Amino acid sequence: MVAVGPSFVPDVTFTGSSLTGWHTVGNAKWTAENGEIVGKPTAASGGWLVLDESYQDVGVYVEYRCTGGCQAGVLFRETKGDAGMKGTFVDLSDPQITTYSVTLGADGAITSRNKARRGGGLVRFTPPPDPNAPVRNYRPRPTAAGLPLTPPDTSLKAGEWNTAEMFMDANVVRTFLNDGREHGAVSDETYGPFALYVGGTGEVRFKNVKYKDLSIKFRQPDKTSPNFRRQILTDFFYSFSVAAADFNHDGVEDIVSGPFIYYGPDYTRSEEIYPAEAFNQTSGFPGDAWIQSAADFTGDGWPDIISTNYGSLGVTLYVNPGADKHRRWDKFQVVKEVQSEVAMLRDVDGDGKPEIVYMGGGQVRYAKPDPANPTGSWIIKNVSEPGYGTAHGIGVGDINGDGRMDILNAYGWWEGPKDPAHDTWKYHPVAFGRYGRGIMGGAVMGVYDVNGDGLPDVVTALNAHGWGLAWFEQKRDAQGNITFVRHMISDDLNTKAENAGGVVFSEPHASGFADVNGDGIPDFIVGKRYLSHVNTFLDPDSFGQPVLYVYKTVRDPKAPGGARFVPELIDNESGAGSEVLSVDLNHDGAVDIVTPTRFGTIVFWGKPGAEEKH
CATH class of the missing domain: 2.60.120.560 (Exo-inulinase; domain 1)
Incomplete structure (x- = not known):
């Protein structure tokens, strides 16, 4: 079986x-x-x-x-x-x-x-x-x-x-x-x-x-961790995406989620970058707001926004109008096709500017603006050969310790070359995902030293529309060859012994990493995308509680691989979309978490001093 x-x-x-x-x-x-x-x-x-x-x-x-x-x-x-x-x-x-x-x-x-x-x-x-429907x-x-x-x-x-x-x-x-x-x-x-x-x-x-x-549904009473304060930016479903930047140059970090910028420091004032249209919570998808990233892509000193969207919408660039206030932003399609439901903005070629890492045409790719024409078609680099692109799971980090960024997906990792202009990086096969109901691969994949042995490990969801969280311990032999050993963090409803803290949930479609408890080690932030494939039973436990967790990385020589992950519930009435943003928005020393969901976009403000309680 x-x-x-x-x-x-x-x-x-x-x-x-x-x-x-x-x-x-x-x-x-x-x-x-x-x-x-x-x-x-x-x-x-x-x-x-x-x-x-x-x-x-x-x-x-x-x-x-x-x-x-x-x-x-x-x-x-x-x-x-x-x-x-x-x-x-x-x-x-x-x-x-x-x-x-x-x-x-x-x-x-x-x-x-x-x-x-x-x-x-x-x-x-x-x-x-429909007799007229196309085949x-x-x-x-x-x-x-x-x-x-x-x-x-x-x-x-x-x-x-x-x-x-x-x-x-x-x-x-x-x-x-x-x-x-x-x-x-x-x-x-x-x-x-x-x-x-x-x-x-x-x-x-x-x-x-x-x-x-199936006619009976259960929802637990609302619960938010005492280590966080909950603020709803909007309770409409506009977006699965979120990013942060100082969009109006007032020295305060702002948030973009879908069609709105929410201006700091209180985030109660918002402004459209494109015409807002809310989506049905139970049957809709967020159109042009799957993944959003913010940076100065046009070189004028103002942070712009890109929206990386699964399918033919591709990557859309929204150009910050700068001093021209009180208007929506001009938009340009800069990449025509995207295969993945997750993307990452990172500097992978070492030029000091971030690129968008994604999957397209069956390949692992990244794209960057053409400096001579940043609103035109972007420069696309193929990292993999055809046949390695996936819909779920992307990571960026230095796996082999050579100082260059490597790129990961559910099929393994691609070694960053010495020459950044080089296409098709060296491939290292590793199964960083797991199949279930025909789908595999997670969300954003973390690369950091989990167990303190000096080697970067990988932390990831195994199936964005199914079950499983795991970390992969890096091993090296005498010749320096790299292999990985999988350690489960959480599996499914039928593997209680393998679920850290007794916690298990399906559809971990969004994740991020930050040092939430202040011990100097990144922690794993992951949420359930409630009704990820709308209000159907296409995915396992799609009506389960929409939870958002931080799994604290605890180095423990007695644990398998020398580390364990301790879950803390952040909230049970939010979950996540395609992204989880973790950043200290108000510079108070505590990590804040922003999650865009079917229930709206929500900020969980970390409380200074709460690190000791985590």
Whole structure:
């Protein structure tokens, strides 16, 4: 099996050897033994084990093994039809995990099955079919050969144990086989129990059967760490991005998040740089505000803003009008295409000016203004060969200690060359990410000495739309060859022993690093992007609490690798977007944290003296 355990906290887990609370229909014998449900067909048409309780929206997780020519599946929303029963049937014996609308005869036999229309994806409700809609043929970008991180085999394993996680919600059923990609289909919006199925010959065994009423949501009472003061800049969803600079030259740091600059020192006065339009918190994405960075890109002495956006929007430059006040800023598209949902502004070529590091065209890249024409197309440098670009995970730091910046992503790191004009840097393969539901790679990756041995390590989320935080301990052999050992910080709901402080959350799509507790060692700041793929069950635990944490780096010779990470909750009603900004905005000696989220943009002011309490 690829993954064990559900991505949700179940209401019910089947245990024991009794089928109380279930009833049978059709031609099959059902028994329970030591937490396993066993079904054996007594005729090829098979039969059903039906839950007595009904649900409209429900999440179901099973581990199952079908042997001896059996057929297995799960029926959702069983209701009475004209001549028997009907419902939505997920065929777990089909390698394609096809979903059908089925009718059942009085004897439980399937009398008709019609393949359900494809549904799901980035919508909760699949709309009616549009006969004029263009045909979309998704073709993933080709990847390089010999990568250290490759998609696991999530296909159906005949005769072996498999996992299936299914979410029946609204008019969509989503099935994830062996923690692979979504198999989505449209369902009638009816109400009824779900049922396990066995047919054909042989037997099916289900174990770790867990389910949850998806109509019930939980939110904890608001909580903010006493070491921080919470200030809401806006409670509208404008942005996943944030940056800081003194935009009006008054000597005070300002904040930009989406269409607004919030002027310091109190950040209660704001001004548009482009026309503001808020997005739907549950179904929208922030348009031209995925990643924002601030620097003087035009050379006129005023800090400008770039917005690096996933897809064809590319990189947009907003030029600071300087002394020309009371106006929005002119904008220019300076990079046409961006593949990544994360980017970093760093000086990677040693010229004293920052470049934007991102992925594009299947390659790791950075871009910089053309000094002769900074509002025209920027100069693009390819760091990697084609096939190494990822959507998630970017880091910049000196891995090998040669004084030059190296660039990282989920596939490893690229060594900064002596000649900054050199294309395609030397590649070092390392799996700095982990696959889940077809996605891998984290957010901003930190490079610093975690355990105090003098070697830079790597700290990162493993999957921005899934689970996992880890640090990678750098090792060197006698010849100076560099390898890394992974140490988990937090894993998933089913690995309590590996979750530091008992803390676990999914969708860690934004992260940053700063010395929050004043011990001279960077700490790991990371937040959950709530409803990252909108209000669907496309991502694991997408409706989980929108938390923001700082994981304090503690050097401990008794811990694996010589260090451990201690979580402190900053806030549980914010989370993060694509960026977490950590900076001492008011120069009081305490790190302040700004997070742009679906709930607005929020500042958490560090309290001077609180370092001793962290």
